[in-house]
Amino acid sequence: MKQSLFIAVLCAVAGLGVARAADKTFTGEIMDSQCADMGSHDNMMAGAHATNAKDCAIACVKQGGTFVLYDAAGRHAYKLDNQKKAQAFAGRKVTITGKLDAGGESIQVTNIKPRS
Numbered sequence: 856m857k858q859s860l861f862i863a864v865l866c867a868v869a870g871l872g873v874a875r876a877a878d879k880t881f882t883g884e885i886m887d888s889q890c891a892d893m894g895s896h897d898n899m900m901a902g903a904h905a906t907n908a909k910d911c912a913i914a915c916v917k918q919g920g921t922f923v924l925y926d927a928a929g930r931h932a933y934k935l936d937n938q939k940k941a942q943a944f945a946g947r948k949v950t951i952t953g954k955l956d957a958g959g960e961s962i963q964v965t966n967i968k969p970r971s
């Protein structure tokens with residue numbers, strides 16, 4: 856009986872590993888959450904004394920925002936679980952590899968690469 860229960864639990868756990876979502880790729884710009892809500896850095900750049908998207912994103916995050924991946928085509932901002940990794944690409948167009956959460960709002964970042 857105990858051996859059958861152990862085997863059943865082992866099979867269930869192994870099945871969970873197979874059922875895990877595969878990494879997907881997402882493209883867009885690493886932007887701050889405030890500017891992403893507006894779809895542009897234009898309104899914030901003057902107030903943040905920034906001359907480019909990178910400086911604007913970093914300044915806005917220092918003021919309480921978070922780094923997000925902004926998909927301009929879909930007009931959607933994805934929260935990113937790894938803020939430190941995202942900061943290195945602030946203001947740049949990137950491709951992110953990772954897992955999308957069940958609600959479709961956050962990406963668990965595996966990798967970030969700049970787009971050419």
